[in-house]
Amino acid sequence: SQQGEEDPQALSIQEGENATMNCSYKTSINNLQWYRQNSGRGLVHLILIRSNEREKHSGRLRVTLDTSKKSSSLLITASRAADTASYFCATADYNNNDMRFGAGTRLTVKP
């Protein structure tokens, strides 16, 4: 069963703009992770934020986590056409540590 829900389901922007994707989840977690997937390929890990962290940066990526609202956001700044992909959040459940994914956001960056 899925754990998280990403919003929006699809996002289309121009190169150079910022892209924001949101993730909501249901249970208590140890951490939340964001992944990227290009069509027909496996998922690639982008960033991990622990439950006691509120914000984390990695290059052009910024992730926030609000455990009181059970939500996270992924911001990609200065987007590039190569950022076109599906983005998924995944949560490590607090009790059993298994990793559950949301349905993803399909990002299209137009050159």
Added chain:
Amino acid sequence: DTGVSQNPRHKITKRGQNVTFRCDPISEHNRLYWYRQTLGQGPEFLTYFQNEAQLEKSRLLSDRFSAERPKGSFSTLEIQRTEQGDSAMYLCAGQESSYNSPLHFGNGTRLTVT
């Protein structure tokens, strides 16, 4: 390259046949996960292992699905009496022993049941 390999990359089978997929993580991956993904959806959790122990199996998984990790290294996922609804991408991911570590995915096995 994540170091996780899955074989075969593609499998076409007729309904009712059995299929087996293999996943080879790297030696540091104490945990191993199997997911199923259909077009436009996120990975759906199937099962995961801590070394050779299968710790959890999705309640949505029918009895036709079974997974093993006999020596805590490679893993196999078998589907018996395949149905058309089993057509999907099957993804394997390895993880180091800490749950605060990322998953490393293989490129998946795409199953088509005709």
